[in-house]
Amino acid sequence: MTDLGLSIQQYSVFGSIMTIGTMLGAIVSGKAADLIGRRGAMWLLETFFIMGWLAIIFAKGAWWLDFGRLPLGFGIGIHGYVVPVYIAEITPHNIRGGCSAASLLMVSVGVSLMFVIGNVVTWRTLAVIGTIPCLVQVVGLFFIAESPRYLAKIGKERELEATLLRLRGKSAxxxxxxxxxxxxxxxxxxLSESKFLDLFERKYAHSLIVGVGIMLLVQFGGSSAISYYASSIFESAGCSVGVGTTAMAIIQIPFSILCVFLMDKFGRRPLLMVGAAGTCLGCFLTGLAFLLKDFHQQTELTSIFGLAGILVYIVFFSLCLGGTPWVIVAEIFPINIKGAAGSLVNLSYGFSSWIVSYAFNFLFEWSSAGVFFTFASICFITIIFVAKLLPETKGRTLEEIQASMIHLHQSDTVLR
Known part of the structure; x- marks a missing residue:
């Protein structure tokens, strides 16, 4: 984007402003999914994606780029809630995790392709390419079924049965x-009229702590910083930016594919704990690389540790942390508060993402090693959080999970 003459500060704003849009999208995501349905919300998010890409395509200055990133973030804010919820609500319990992971695999594939293509085309051309899947999805949404659980929520009994038969097969x-x-x-x-304040009833406390907590920990563990500023990190560590970003793009795909098969085989808890441990190691190696640089050690070792640390992080994030938290959030909230809960969790995710993405450059300049050691510490805390608070949801129906979450909180209250 040097042809637009962006300063470092403008680049930081460009990198973080999408998360402001994500927060705005998060606020309305649950309500939109409840008012216009899961399919309607997906049409809405694609509209904002197209608006954002068009603004970037025709950008004539920095503010055009910022304006484009804002609706893109808004669409992401809705997407982060409604797509995992939709998939969780239409799939059988025995393959729910794998189907959710397959959806997130497609996201990883798309991100990887954009990284690779971005090395050989201009950013305007990249924005044009970004509009193509959005247009395809706008058409494709005409051919998918509405969520049967949403149909039950709004009292459409006949459509509920017809949709389930369509999803499960006519003879099922x-x-x-x-x-x-x-x-x-x-x-x-x-029990409830699904007001926002219902979220804070004691019976939903455990679900809320798990949903918000896991999103905050993943974000403060460095995911947005590494995703948005990988090029700057590689350059500062003395690595080839082209080699680093291409390796990131390539390595995401096989491990995201592996996640599809592991989600329903080993369960959510083991994946999250292994992922947190792996990202902790990746951040520690990256921090060690910059610590060596601070002590003026040899450049080769710094670049090796820097590249290895980021790639280790990407491996475990793609394998375990990229999609699993969203699957958990889609599973643990009852249908009557799912919209409000989704908005709050998404808002927490977007707000923490904005904090990390905006503050990272300043923290990196203050102490490049320190910021990665901080990320490593938060990843370690994530392991403890999952071990202590997160229930296993593999192989259980949504109704069983949600009932057990309420019962688990009631049991904890009695013990206290």
Whole structure:
């Protein structure tokens, strides 16, 4: 973007402003999904994606770029909630994790392709390429079914059964699943009118702590900083930017694919704990690289540790942390508060992402080693958080998970 003459400060704003849009999108994501349905919310987010790309394509100054990034972030804020929720609500419990991971695999593939293509085309051309999948998805949404649990929530009984038959197959026995969805939906709607303040009732406390907590820890563990500023990190460590970003792009794909198969085999808790340990190691190696640089050690060792640390981080993030938290959030909240909970969790994710992405350059200038050692410490805390608070959701229906979360909190209250 040097042809637009961006200063370092403008570049930092450009890097972080998308997270402001993400926060705004997060605020409305749950309400939008409840008011216009899961499909309607997905149409909405694609509209904002297209608006953002068009603004970047026709950019004539820095403010055009910032304006383009803002609606892109808004779309991401809605996407981060509604897509995992939609997938969780339409898939059978035994393959729910794998299907959610497959969706996030496609995101990783897209990001990787943009990294690789971005090395050989101009940024305007890259923005044009970015609009293509958005247009494809706008058309594709006409051909997918609405969430059966959303249909139950709004009282469309006939559509509920017809949609489940469409999803499970015309000869499938859906009577048990229909009964479970109806029973829990009716019970929850009797208990609550799904106001925002309902989120803070004691029975939902455990779900809220888990959902918000895991998002904050993943973000403060450095994910946005490494994703947005990888080129600057590689350059500062003495690595080839082209080699580093291309290696990042290539390495994400196989490990994201592996995540699809591991999600329902080993469960969410083991993946999150292994992922947190791996990203902790990656941040520690990167911090060590910059510590050696501070002591004027040989450049070769600094660049090796720097490259190795970032790649280790990307491996474990792609394998375990990129998608698993979103799967957890889609599973643990009951349908009656899912919209409000999704907005709050998404807002927490967006706000923490903005803090990290905006502050990173200043922290990196203050102490390049210190910021990565801080990330490593937070990744270590994530291991303890998951071990102590996160229940295993593998192989259980959404109704079973949500009922158990309420029961778990009630049990904790009694013990205290």
């Amino acid at each position: 026995d859906i009577s048990k699943e229909v009964a479970e969805i109806r029973d829990l939906t009716e019970m929850l709607q009797r």
